[in-house]
Amino acid sequence: MSIIKTNDVKKWFGDFQALKGISMEVQEGEVLVICGPSGSGKSTFIRCINRLEQHQEGEIIVDGIELTNDLKNIEAIRSEVGMVFQSFNLFPHLTVMQNITLAPIWVRKKSRSESEEKAMELLTRVGIPEQASKFPGQLSGGQQQRVAIARALAMEPKIMLFDEPTSALDPEMIKEVLDAMKELALSGMTMIVVTHEMGFAKEVADRVMLFDEGLMVEENTPTEFFDNPQNDRTKLFLSQIL
Amino acid sequence: MNLEYKKSIAWMRENLFSSIPSSILTVATSFFVLGFFRGLFGFAMASDKDWLSVLNNMQLYMVQAYPEEDFIRVWISVGLALVFAGTSIGLWKSTEESSLSDVFSKFMKVSLAFLFFTVVAPTFSSVTDNDGIIQTEESFPMETRLQLLIPSAILVVVFFVLKNLKLNYKFNKSDLLCFYLAIPIVLLWIIKLPTIQLDSSNQRIIPDPLMPIADTTKIPWTIIFGLFLAFYFIGSRFKDSKNMKRTMSISWVLLPLFIFSWIFKKPEIDLPTILGQDIPIFIGIFLVGALTITFINNPIVEKYFSIYLGVLIAITGIALFISIPILLKSALLLLVLFTIVIPAVSSSAKGKRNLIIVWGVSLFTLSVLIRGGSSDTQIIVQQQSIFGGFSLTWLLAIFGTYVSFPLGVLLALGRNSKLPIVRLVCTGIIELTRSVPYITWLFFASVTMAVFLPEGVNFELVVRVLMVTAFFSGAYFAENIRGGLQSIPKGQYEAADAIGMSPFQKTSLIVMPQALRAIIPTLVSSAITAFKDSSLVTIIGLIDFLTIGKVIIGTQSIPVNFVGHDRENLLFIAFFYWIFTFTLSRRSMKVEKRLGLGER
Numbered sequence: 001m002s003i004i005k006t007n008d009v010k011k012w013f014g015d016f017q018a019l020k021g022i023s024m025e026v027q028e029g030e031v032l033v034i035c036g037p038s039g040s041g042k043s044t045f046i047r048c049i050n051r052l053e054q055h056q057e058g059e060i061i062v063d064g065i066e067l068t069n070d071l072k073n074i075e076a077i078r079s080e081v082g083m084v085f086q087s088f089n090l091f092p093h094l095t096v097m098q099n100i101t102l103a104p105i106w107v108r109k110k111s112r113s114e115s116e117e118k119a120m121e122l123l124t125r126v127g128i129p130e131q132a133s134k135f136p137g138q139l140s141g142g143q144q145q146r147v148a149i150a151r152a153l154a155m156e157p158k159i160m161l162f163d164e165p166t167s168a169l170d171p172e173m174i175k176e177v178l179d180a181m182k183e184l185a186l187s188g189m190t191m192i193v194v195t196h197e198m199g200f201a202k203e204v205a206d207r208v209m210l211f212d213e214g215l216m217v218e219e220n221t222p223t224e225f226f227d228n229p230q231n232d233r234t235k236l237f238l239s240q241i242l
Numbered sequence: 243m244n245l246e247y248k249k250s251i252a253w254m255r256e257n258l259f260s261s262i263p264s265s266i267l268t269v270a271t272s273f274f275v276l277g278f279f280r281g282l283f284g285f286a287m288a289s290d291k292d293w294l295s296v297l298n299n300m301q302l303y304m305v306q307a308y309p310e311e312d313f314i315r316v317w318i319s320v321g322l323a324l325v326f327a328g329t330s331i332g333l334w335k336s337t338e339e340s341s342l343s344d345v346f347s348k349f350m351k352v353s354l355a356f357l358f359f360t361v362v363a364p365t366f367s368s369v370t371d372n373d374g375i376i377q378t379e380e381s382f383p384m385e386t387r388l389q390l391l392i393p394s395a396i397l398v399v400v401f402f403v404l405k406n407l408k409l410n411y412k413f414n415k416s417d418l419l420c421f422y423l424a425i426p427i428v429l430l431w432i433i434k435l436p437t438i439q440l441d442s443s444n445q446r447i448i449p450d451p452l453m454p455i456a457d458t459t460k461i462p463w464t465i466i467f468g469l470f471l472a473f474y475f476i477g478s479r480f481k482d483s484k485n486m487k488r489t490m491s492i493s494w495v496l497l498p499l500f501i502f503s504w505i506f507k508k509p510e511i512d513l514p515t516i517l518g519q520d521i522p523i524f525i526g527i528f529l530v531g532a533l534t535i536t537f538i539n540n541p542i543v544e545k546y547f548s549i550y551l552g553v554l555i556a557i558t559g560i561a562l563f564i565s566i567p568i569l570l571k572s573a574l575l576l577l578v579l580f581t582i583v584i585p586a587v588s589s590s591a592k593g594k595r596n597l598i599i600v601w602g603v604s605l606f607t608l609s610v611l612i613r614g615g616s617s618d619t620q621i622i623v624q625q626q627s628i629f630g631g632f633s634l635t636w637l638l639a640i641f642g643t644y645v646s647f648p649l650g651v652l653l654a655l656g657r658n659s660k661l662p663i664v665r666l667v668c669t670g671i672i673e674l675t676r677s678v679p680y681i682t683w684l685f686f687a688s689v690t691m692a693v694f695l696p697e698g699v700n701f702e703l704v705v706r707v708l709m710v711t712a713f714f715s716g717a718y719f720a721e722n723i724r725g726g727l728q729s730i731p732k733g734q735y736e737a738a739d740a741i742g743m744s745p746f747q748k749t750s751l752i753v754m755p756q757a758l759r760a761i762i763p764t765l766v767s768s769a770i771t772a773f774k775d776s777s778l779v780t781i782i783g784l785i786d787f788l789t790i791g792k793v794i795i796g797t798q799s800i801p802v803n804f805v806g807h808d809r810e811n812l813l814f815i816a817f818f819y820w821i822f823t824f825t826l827s828r829r830s831m832k833v834e835k836r837l838g839l840g841e842r
């Protein structure tokens with residue numbers, strides 16, 4: 001059963017058309033990697049899935065709920081979909097523990113002790129249980145991004161969106177974040193990952209897509225995508241990046 | 243010690259005399275500073291200055307014409323504030339420690355200051371005699387200087403040696419604070435001050451005799467300090483309790499309201515009205531709120547919720563303009579506010595139970611405050627207001643900030659709102675208020691405002707001034723806060739959205755805390771400005787701290803003639819203001835440092 005389904009999604013910023021009709025489906029438990037040159041609309045597309053951006057034409061259905069202007073639907077979808085940003089976007093005035101328990105306590109209305117227990121579990125899972133009482137500013141980039149992953153997971157989402165999670169990191173920290181993501185993928189989470197980490201795509205992805213100028217130009221299994229690209233633009237992109 | 247000496251020489255060479263211009267600058271500055279202090283000390287010690295005009299009028303400075311038989315109310319207010327302070331210092335007890343050396347080094351600095359005074363003070367100062375001719379006189383003879391110089395030099399040396407013994411006893415910083423506060427209290431019992439005495443023909447007896455400080459001052463202070471200590475210890479017992487800390491924070495917010503409605507006034511407590519009016523209103527409104535909270539998630543209720551809210555707002559709107567008990571009006575307003583936030587906060591059974599408790603407690607507090615505040619004060623003073631002197635300054639500063647700050651938050655949020663009408667109204671209020679000078683607003687309050695108020699509604703002048711002050715500084719706060727809001731990166735909003743927070747939660751938990759933190763220095767300087775600007779109320783006839791010194795004491799001739807002694811009073815007032823603002827800005831620097839931990 002497909003958990004995300006989009007149909008001919010179009011999006012304009014003023015006169016500029018960022019998405020020119022994207023149709024795709026993601027199955028439950030699938031890991032989808034989206035790559036493509038800068039400015040091709042990858043971020044815009046995945047931000048439409050949890051309504052950080054509003055699409056103007058076409059339809060997006062997440063877990064059976066269509067995204068419309070109805071506030072109830074938006075809230076429902078946002079609590080099903082976790083998101084990890086390129087620039088972490090942790091809350092600098094709260095400790096790591098507070099960052100993670102904020103949503104469970106205020107949005108899910110769980111008790112503090114239960115949320116803290118769960119948060120410790122998640123921190124252990126991403127490998128930094130000892131950092132719980134620190135502030136984000138006291139952590140390295142890789143640690144911050146893993147806290148951001150734990151924060152998104154604390155809402156117990158069915159889907160996780162990653163928008164270039166490793167692009168802002170120093171090379172030596174990329175691996176620790178990718179490892180956390182791999183572990184998550186193996187646990188059966190549905191994931192859409194915008195990334196240029198081709199190693200990650202080959203190893204973990206079920207499918208790879210290439211975006212260019214607001215269009216999805218190629219969609220394939222990782223092996224086919226890398227070894228036998230169909231589209232000229234894919235070939236060009238791969239030659240530039242590898 | 244030799245090493246330390248060498249170090250300080252090296253420091254001086256590096257920082258004060260590193261080049262020719264910097265040496266010149268150092269010498270010129272020292273010259274200027276010394277000259278300033280010589281002038282100041284000479285001024286203070288000249289024999290034509292009568293410092294008793296300050297000392298003798300302390301009561302006037304603090305409470306002006308407030309009747310003496312009601313002083314107990316003032317003492318209770320001060321006492322309550324200090325009991326709260328003691329509890330808070332205990333609850334948020336510092337974990338830092340100071341060693342005995344630090345303490346001695348503080349004492350050494352104080353004795354150094356004294357030594358500085360005895361060395362720098364000029365021997366001669368100029369005096370204006372009765373005919374207005376300026377003469378020089380010897381106001382600080384050499385023998386006196388030597389008598390003071392030797393003990394203060396000895397003190398400096400003793401504390402210097404003690405400091406350098408490097409005694410390793412450690413004291414908790416909060417405990418030390420209590421110790422320092424105890425010093426002035428003990429001094430109250432020891433020190434004797436010159437006092438004015440009149441002979442049988444009402445002539446001042448010269449020289450003024452030395453007398454201990456009056457019991458009416460020192461006994462209350464001692465009791466209050468005792469309570470302060472007791473509550474400090476109680477507070478430190480509970481320093482791990484989050485609930486106690488939360489209760490204390492809310493109590494601080496309520497404290498000024500209680501002081502104004504129950505202590506500075508003399509409320510009539512008549513049982514029939516309380517039983518027949520207050521309690522039924524409380525129960526009725528409480529039930530409506532509690533039922534709303536309980537059934538909010540019921541599908542049928544949910545469907546008609548906006549209609550219910552609309553009706554409630556309409557009823558409240560009408561109620562404001564008909565003559566019903568003020569408690570009912572306020573309770574209805576509170577009910578509307580509460581009903582608006584209910585959907586955002588309650589869904590689980592536990593959340594609902596907590597919300598009902600919060601609702602009950604807030605409504606109860608409201609009822610108590612209104613019962614105190616709505617009765618006519620029975621304190622009678624000659625002037626039109628029971629507030630004068632420092633209590634007026636304090637009222638304008640604290641209460642002005644206290645009302646204007648939340649108002650500023652609301653205006654700033656309103657100005658950023660998506661709803662055009664809200665944005666328009668808030669922008670209008672802010673721009674209108676800021677584009678007119680404060681003095682004009684004061685005249686508006688004293689002369690024009692009555693025209694704009696509905697018939698029969700009439701506020702005391704002080705209340706009208708408070709209203710314009712709240713709006714005026716509120717508008718400034720709003721613009722500061724808006725600056726803070728703009729400094730929050732877009733990613734913070736997106737992250738909050740992405741984890742499903744409601745707009746209300748996003749503002750109160752993510753955006754506002756960061757925005758306020760970013761602008762603490764600006765907020766403090768606004769508060770300081772408000773404190774100092776409060777002295778402008780003198781032009782509409784209110785008698786504040788400054789007016790007492792400059793106008794009242796300067797023309798005082800009964801029972802003692804102080805005419806013309808306004809200069810020493812002005813110096814005292816400047817010093818008093820300086821102490822307050824300086825402490826405030828130092829405190830805020832500490833807070834900033836502590837909060838800085840959370841910054842990137």
Ligand SMILES: Nc1ncnc2c1ncn2[C@@H]1O[C@H](COP(=O)(O)OP(=O)(O)O)[C@@H](O)[C@H]1O
Pocket residue numbers: 013016018036037038039040041042043044045
């Ligand atoms: N808020 C916005 N306003 C105007 N243009 C935007 C906005 N966000 C993105 N764009 C434009 O949309 C295009 C796609 O952007 P984006 O989805 O961020 O690309 P990618 O993530 O693939 O690098 C870019 O040309 C970008 O300039």
Ligand SMILES: [Mg+2]
Pocket residue numbers: 042043044163164
């Ligand atoms: Mg992008």
